[in-house]
Amino acid sequence: MTETTRDDKRRLLLQCILRARGVVHEQVLAQFLAALDGEEGADELGTYVTEMNVRLRGLGYQVKRVTHGLGRRYAGEQAGAEGGRFYVYVNVGASREAELATTFRPAELEFAKWAIAQLGTLGPLEEAGEHGHAAAEREVDRVLAAWRGEPCRLRQRATYAERAKTLLTYPDLTSSEIERLLMRLCELKWFYRTAEGSYGFDLRLLVELEEYLLENHTLMPCSTCEHVVAQGVLCTGCVSKHRDEGSGWAAWHVDCFDYQVNHVAPQCPTCKADILTVGAYLV
Known part of the structure; x- marks a missing residue:
């Protein structure tokens, strides 16, 4: 029987990522490598990915290790996965316009850009109520309960x-054309769709277009890891203080919020207000 070479294993790992539409959980990929190389080989996953990226660099692609804003909740989307760390296959060699243009026809491209602008605008703050319905709220409540030792809720939410x-109000395409495009954007892991029929930014788009989103829309970098936040916790003290300036807000992914309150301080590092008082769900 022919032995599987290291080059073969790198190629198979990349195929595994691509078959998952460019987003695969760290544990799932480690289990795949263990099946090829034994349990000890799984410990080399980071090394394999580094070697893979050396070869991908000339093609303008990279496999990035990132944390999803929903942490453990999002990880449950892939069987056998715990924690919020993923490997994402992204285009790093093209501009935003070029990346979109290679994926969509001109009319579709204009809709994709318009839809990204709609989803990149933070909605108004509203009362959160007594019960969390969104996945992000439930995950934040889990962190709060573990931190406080009892169930508790933040007062407000935004999305x-x-x-x-x-999104169906876009004037230059029919409703059926828009629905097909939204489905395609979800298949690309750029958008996600909730059971209630809402759309938001999924992990691949947040990684590929991170710089553009931070520069052109109201999305914020996480106060802990500095990557863009679309779901987690938002500091309303910063919002009320800096909304007109469009900068200086504090926000956290769920796992980063967990680290902030348990290992750093229960106060916002930007406005110094108590997070339990001024924090809002970002869903």
């Missing part, structure tokens, strides 16, 4: 997600 009926 970047848009309902389908809003």
Whole structure:
């Protein structure tokens, strides 16, 4: 029987990522490598990915290790996965316009850019109520309960997600054309769709277009890891203080919020307010 070479294993790992539409959980990929190389080989996953990226660099692609804003909740999307760390296959060699243009026809491209602008605008703050319905709220509540030793809730919520009926108002395409495009954007792991019919930014788009989103829309970098935040916790003290300036806000992914309150301080590092008082769910 022919022995599987290291080059073969790198190629098979890349195929595994691509078959998962460019987003695969770290544990799933480690289990795949263990099946090829034994349990000890799984410990070399980071090394394999580094070697893979050396070869991908000339093609303008990279496999990035990132944390999803929903942490453990999002990880449950892939069987056998715990924690919020993923490997994402992204285009790093093209501009935003070039990346979109290679994926969509001109009319579709204009819709994709318009939809990204809609989803990149933070909605107004509203009362959160007594019970969390969104996945991000439930994950934040889990962190709060573990931290405080009892169930508790943040007072407000805000969202970047848009309902389908809003996106269907785009004037230059029919409703059926828009629905097909939204489905395609979800298949690409650029958008996600909730059971309630709302759309938001999924992991691959947040990684590939991170710089553009931070520069052109109201999305914020996480105060802990500095990567863009679309779901987690938002400091309303910063929002009320800096909304007109469009900068200086504090926000956290769920796992980063967990680290902030348990290992750093229960106060916002930007406005110094108590997070339990001024924190809002970002869903």
